[in-house]
Amino acid sequence: MTALFSISFRATLGAATLAFLLPAIAAAQETIVHGADEEPATLDPAEVEPGEGGESVIFHVYDRLLTVGAESSDLVPALATEIPSVENGLISEDGLTYTFPLRQGITFHDESPFTADDVKFSWDRVIALELPGSGYEILSERVAETRVVDDYTFEVTLNDVDASFLYSAVLSMTASIVSQEAVEAAGAEGDGESNGLLSDNMIGTGPYTFESWNRTENMTLRVNPSYWGTAAFDDVRLEFGLDPDVRVLGLRAGEFDTIETDPSYVADLEGADGVEIYAEGLLLEPLHIGFNMNVPEGALPEGDTIPEDFFKDVRIRQAFNHAFDYTAFVQGALAGFGEINPHYVPIGVFGYDPNAPVYGEQNLAEAERLFREAGVWDEGFTATVVVESGSLFEIQCLILKDSIEAMNPDMRINVLGVAEAVFDEAIASETVNYAMWAKNGDPAADPIDYLMTYAHPDGEWGEIHGFRDAYVNPDQIANLIDQIAVELDRDTRAGLVGEVQSLLYADPMWIIGAQEGAVTAYRDDIENMVLQPLWPRPSINFAILDKTGG
Amino acid sequence: MAISDNAIPMSARQVRLRRWTEIFRSLMTNPTTALGMIIIFLLLAMAIFAPWLSTPNTPDAYQMPRDWGATRMPPGTPNHPLGTTNQGGDVLYGVIWGSRTSLQMSLIVVSVTVVIGVAIGSIAGIVGGWIDETLMRIVDIFLSIPELIFALAVAAILGPSFTNIILSLCIVFWVKYARIMRAQIILIRQADYVQAARVMGDSRLNIFLRDILPNASTPIAVQATLDMGNIVLVGATLSFIGLSESGIAEWGVLVSEGQAGIASGRWWASTFPGLMIFLWALAFNLVGDGLRDALDPRTEGR
Amino acid sequence: MQIRDYIIRRLLILPLLIIGVSIVVFALTRIGGSPIGVYLSHEMNASEVAALEERFHLNEPLVVQYWYWAKGALSGDFGYSGVAAAPVSEVFWGKFAATMELSVFSALIAVWLGLKLGVFAGKRRNKWQDHLTRIVAVSGASLPLFWFGIVLLIVFWANLGWFPVGRSDADIWDSIAHPTGFYTLDGLLAGSIPAFLDALWHLVLPSITLGFGAVAIITRMMRSALVEELQQDYVDAARAKGLPERLVLNRHAKRNALVPTVTVIGLTIAFLMQGAIAAEIIFRWPGLGRWMADAVVRGDQATIMTYVLFTSVLFLFANLIVDIVYAKLDPRVRLGD
C-alpha cells in the first residue's frame, strides 16, 4: 500500500519536475542517505575482505544463489530457485555434490543474460585469482569442482562433507555472481591480478545498480527497475568518512536517513524527535579477548612480568573469566544493548544451548581462589592486552583492567591501544607477541565456523595460540568439533554443539564480554527497518526500506 | 642625554641586571600579560595540589577512575560535580589531574628540548667550522617541516601512547633553541665586555658560562614560555587525532572521548577539558607575547 | 649581498633541504615499522605477507629501500595509499585542490581580519582596545581548533542548520564535472550558480574555524609593524606637509607596515596546513588533512611520507617567495647583511 502510494507519488513528482524545474531539483527523487562507517577498499567480490566495508555494497548490487530473509535466519532462494537439501535430492547422498536450479530470463545490469556459466565463472574466478586478503579460502578450501549442467543448472562438488556449506560459503559476499561477459570484455585476468574492472565497478543482478563513487565522499546506488524480485523503493547514497558522533549529529539534523552506529550512541538518541530506534536481536560477532599460550621466548612487551606460558594454566584462564565485570560492559559500555553470552556459540546460531553453563556473573571470590591456587596472587603480575585504540574492544579491555586491578593492585593489566594497521600486523603474523588481544568474531550462520576458527585445537586460532598444549583434553574437543562439521542430522548436531559448549566453559580460551545487540537509529519517515545479523554490516537491506517523507 | 653618549662599557652583570629589571617592569605594567600570569598561577596551583583537590585513583593516579555504574552523568550529580564520561570517568578528576599531565608533558618536553637545543646551538656557535655547517643544515631540515605535522608523523610511527607523544614532541621542538643559541653566541661574541674579557685572557668556557649563557637566556626564556603553551596544544591535538591511550587523565583524550556525547547534548565531557587546554595555551601565549615585546627593541616606546 | 645572489643561493640549498626532509621522514617511517601493516589482515597467510614484503623491498637494507622509494618518487610514484585504496599519486591532486580551496578561503578571512585588527590595535597602542585585540588574537592561536570546530558544528549545523558539512551537495553536483577540483571554480565553469553557492556554503564553517586560528599571527605582526612605522620621522614629515590623518595612516604608515607583515605569510601557510588536519576531520572535508589523519591512525606510511614531504616543500617555497616579495616591496632591504 505505502509502496504503491509512494511509487505513484514519485512518478507524478518526477514528471512535474522534469517538465518544469531545474535538473538539480529533478534529481531529488527519493534518496535514502546513509551515514556509513567504513568506506569500501574494493567493490570486487573476489577481492573484498570478509567483514570489510565493501561487502555492504556488494550485498545490494550483486545477488547470490541463496540469501536470508529479514524475518528469520532461514535460507531463501535467490538466483537459485530451490534450496538444496538431502530431502529434495539436490544434495547427493554422499553429501558432496550440490545442485542449483537457476532463475531464467534474468539479465545483469549491463543487459547481458544470466546463465549457469556466470555462476561457474564467478566462483572459479575467486578461486583462481587468490587475491591476498580476500575471502577466497571460503570457496577454495571447500570446492573441489564446479560444473555447468545446462544453461540454468549449476553443480558444485566439495572436498569433504560440510554441513555449513550453504550458510558459510554460498551466502558469503565472496560467492556473489558477477557478469562473465562484462569482466572478460575488460581484459585478461590471472596469477593474482584482476583486470581491475570490478574494483570500482559493479555489474550484478541485484536490486540496485551502481551509479557513482567519489572516493572519501559518497557512493550512489540507483533502483534497478527491472529487478527480478520486488524492486527497491528508493535510491541510496552512502556518505563516507564521518566520525561516529558526526553521523549521529547528521541523523538528528535530518541529513541522514539511516546511519551505522553502535549501542553507546543509540542510547543517546532515545527520544530525539524524528529519530526512531531499532533494537531487536543480536549481532553474531561476539566481543572477545583472546589468551595466547604460544608467545615466543622473550617476545612479550616491556613491563610484562608474566611468563610466556602464563595462560597455559587453565585456572588462570578461568580466573580471568570469573573476574571480568560483564554487567559493567553490557550496561555501561553497550548501554544495555547486548546480551551476556560468554562463550563461542552465539545466541541465534544453530545449536545454541541456553542451558549450557556460562560465566557472565562477576565472581571475584572464585577468581581470587583460582589466582591463589595458581600461585600468582601474592606476588601479582603485569600483563599487556593489545587492542585497536579508540574501539569498543578497547573499552572491554579497560573493564578487564578495572576488574583485575580492583581485586589486587599488584595484579596489573596494561591496555596497549595501537593503530588499526599495527594491530592487524601484530595479529596477522604466524605467532602473536602478546599474551592477550581483543577484537570481535566474524559473523557466521553456523556454529562450525565459530568452533573451527576459535575453539578447535588445530583451527585458525588454535594453531596460532597453541590451544593443543593448553587444553586439558584437546583431543576430546577436537573430535567433537570434527563430528559437528560432518553431522548432517540437525538434532544430533545440536546436541553435539551443546556438549562442546560445556567443555569450553570448563576450559575457556577467550573472555567473551558480550554479544553486541543489533541496534541502529533512523529517521521516522523510513519504513520497514529491519536488521538481519546475517546481512553484511550494517545489516541493513536498503531494498526493503521505503522513504515516505517529502 | 649627553651622559649616555660617553658611557663606559657596562659589565655583563650590569647588562643582565638592567635587561631583567626592564623586562619585569614592562611585564607588570602590561595588563594582558598580568592576566596571563594569574591564569598560569592558578593552573600550576591546581596541578600541584591535585592530590588534595581530588583523591588519586589507585593504582595509577593518571588513569581516569571509571565508575561503570554512573556513566554519562550530567554536571551537578553528587560526587561528580562536572558530570561523567561515557565510561563513567569523573570529568572533574580529569580536569584536575589533566593539569598535572599537561604540566608534566610541557615541563619534560621544554626542559629536554632546551637542553638539547642549547647544547647543539652552543657547539655550532663556539666550535664553528664544518661542524657548525652540518649541524645548522640539520636544523634547517627540521625547521622546514611544520611542527604539528612533524610531531604527528613521528607519533604515528612510534604508535599511540602518551609517552610516545612526549617523545615525538621532544624530537620536534629542540630545533628553535639551537637556532636561537647559535645566533646569540655569534651576536654576543662581538659585545664590548666579551671582547674585553677575551683580552683579559678568560678561557672560552669561562666566557661562555659567565657572559654568553646568561645573556642568551632571555630569548630562550621567551621561546620556552611560548612552547609551554604550544606543546600542550599540539599534544592535545595528537591525542585528539587518536595517538594517545584512552583512559588516561589527559585533556586532549577527554575531549576526543567526550565528542561522542556532544552529538547527544552531553557537552560537558569535552567542553571542560577543551576549555582547560584553551586557558593553558592562552595564558602562556599571553605571557610569552609580553616577554617578547619587552625584549623586542622595535616595539619598545621612545 | 645582492638579492639575486641570495635567492640563487637559496634555490641551490632548496633541493638539498627537500632531500634531507625525505631522508629524515623515510628513516622514521622505516624504523617505526613496516609500511605494509595497512594491507595486512588476519585473513592473510605467511606467504602472502612475504609477497607483500617482497613488493615493498622490506627484505633489503634501509639504504636500498630509500633508493627504491626515491626512484619511485622522482617518477611520480609515491607508493600505494592503503587509506585511499589507490596509488598516492592518483588521489593526491583531488585532495590537494580541496585543501587548497579551504586554505585560500581561510587565508582570506585571516588576512582581512588580521590586518583590520592589527591596524585597530596599532593605532591605539597600549590603550584598552589594544589589549583586548591582543587577547582576541592570541585566543585564536591558543584555541584548540578541533574543539572550536566541534562547537561551531553543533551550533550552526546540528542545531541551527544554517551551514552544511562536507564539501558539496551530491544532488546539486551529480551532473557537474570537476576540471579544476576547486568546487567554487568548477561551479562557475559549469555555469551553475546553485553549484557555486553550494560550494561557498560548504566552505563557510571550516574556513572560519581555520581562519580564526591564523588571525593571531597576522594581527600581531601588523600591529607591531604599524607601531614602529608610526614612530618614523617620515610619518611626522607627512603630517608636517598638512596631510589628513587618513592619508598619513594609509599611504605612509599602513603601506609600509604591510612590508614586514609579508614575512609571516610563510608562518601562516604552515599554520593553515597544520590546522587543516583538525578542521578537515571535523567538517569531513575530503582534503589532504583528513587523509593524513586517517593515514596516521591506520599507519598508512606511503601517505604520511608524501604528506610530510609535500607540506615541507610547500613551506620552503613559500618562505623563498616571501623573501623575494619582501625584497621587491622594500627598496631598502639588502638581504643577508
Added chain:
Amino acid sequence: MSAQDKPAAPVIADMQNLRVQFDSKRGKVHAVDGVSFQIRDGEMLGLVGETGCGKSVTGRSFLDLIPQPPATIAGGKVLFRPRVGALCPDCGGDGCAACGGTGSETLDLLKIPAARMREIRGARIAMIFQDPGKALNPTLTIGDQLAEIFLQHRSAALLDEAGITLEDTGWQASALRRMAHEEDNWLDRRMRKWPPLCSGAQRLSKAVADRVAAALAETQIPNPVRVMKAYPHELSGGMRQRVMIAQALACDPDLIIADEPTTALDVTIQARILDLIKTLQRKRRTSVLYISHDLSLVRRVCDRVAVMYAGRIAEIGTVAQVFSNPQHPYTQGLLDAVPRAGTRRGHLASIPGNVPELVNPKPGCRFADRCTHVMPQCTSADPVQTPVADGHQVACFLRHPREDATSPANEVAVS
C-alpha cells in the same frame, strides 16, 4: 621693541612661556619650561643648545607635532600671523598693536582646530627635518612625496591648470576634483586610466609634475625629472636634504622650522646646504627658525639667536650682541667650546658637569651646578629675563635688577 638701525619688521610668530612636559617611568620631564621668543617677518632666528635641551620640541610645537601622549602642553601660547589669509579683526589690515603691525589675524597654534592646523602645515609653516634619510618615505618616489604637498594645498590651481573650472559639474569633473584633493577612491584610480577620464587625469598629473620639477629645480637639483622618479635611498644625503628643502619651500610658506638641517650631512655638503637655505630665505623673505647645536653655523646664517639650556632660554639677542658680548655664563662657555675641533656633538667639553635631570626640577637656575659664578639665590629662585641692551635679554642673577621686581619680563618668567 625695535632695533635702532632698520625699522622693526612685524612679528609673525610669538611664543609665550611655552611649557611642555613628558611622562616618563621616573616622572614628569619638564622638557620645555617657560620658553618665550618672537620671530620677525623675514628674519632667521637661531635656536642653539645642547642635545636634549628641548629645542626640537620647541620647534615642533609650531606644527603641533609633539606626540601627546606621552607629552602634555602644560601652558603657554604659540601665536602666529599668516601673511596671506584673514585680516586682523581689530584694524582690518592697516596694522595695529594687536596684530603687531602685520595686519593679519593672530592664531594660537596650540588652540586652533586640527583642520585649520592642516591648512597651515606645509602651506604657511613648513619643516625641514634633521635626517632627510629618515624623513623621506622609502617606499614612495620623490615625485610622489612632493606631489602630495601640492595636491593638499594647491588643488584649485592644479585643477585650473588642468582645465577644470568651477562651472564644470558632472561625474568626470568631480572625479578629477577628488583626484586633485587626494580624496579619490578605489574606483577612481581604476577609471582614470581609461577614457573619458584619462585625458583630464593626465593633464592634472602633468600640472602636478611641472610644479614638482620646478620646486626641485629651485634647490639646484640637477635633472629634476630623473630625481622625481627616484626612491630616497637612491639619492645622496645632500640630494635628499635638497629635496626636503624643496618640499618645505614648495608652497612658499611664511615660516620654516629647520631642525638641525645639516647635522646628518658630512661637513663638505653642510656648507652648500646652508648657503642654499640662506639664499632661498633671502630671496623669498621667509622667516626661519634655525635649530642647531652648532654656534658657528648659527653665527654664519642667523640674524638673531636664542641660547637654550635645559628647557629654558638663557640668553637672546642679535647675533652681534650675543657673540660679541655674551652675558650668560653658559653662553660664554659655549663660545669657548666652539673653535675646539673633535668635541663630541652637542656636548660641552669645556664646561665641567652634566645637564641636570629635568624630572620634577626644583626652582633655581638650571645651570647653577655647572656655573663658575654660582651664588646662593641661583639654587633657590628662578632667574628672570633681564634686558641688558636693546633686544638683548639674559636670564641670570648676575645681571638681575635689584629694584624693578615687576618688569613685564619678570612676570613672563615667573607666571
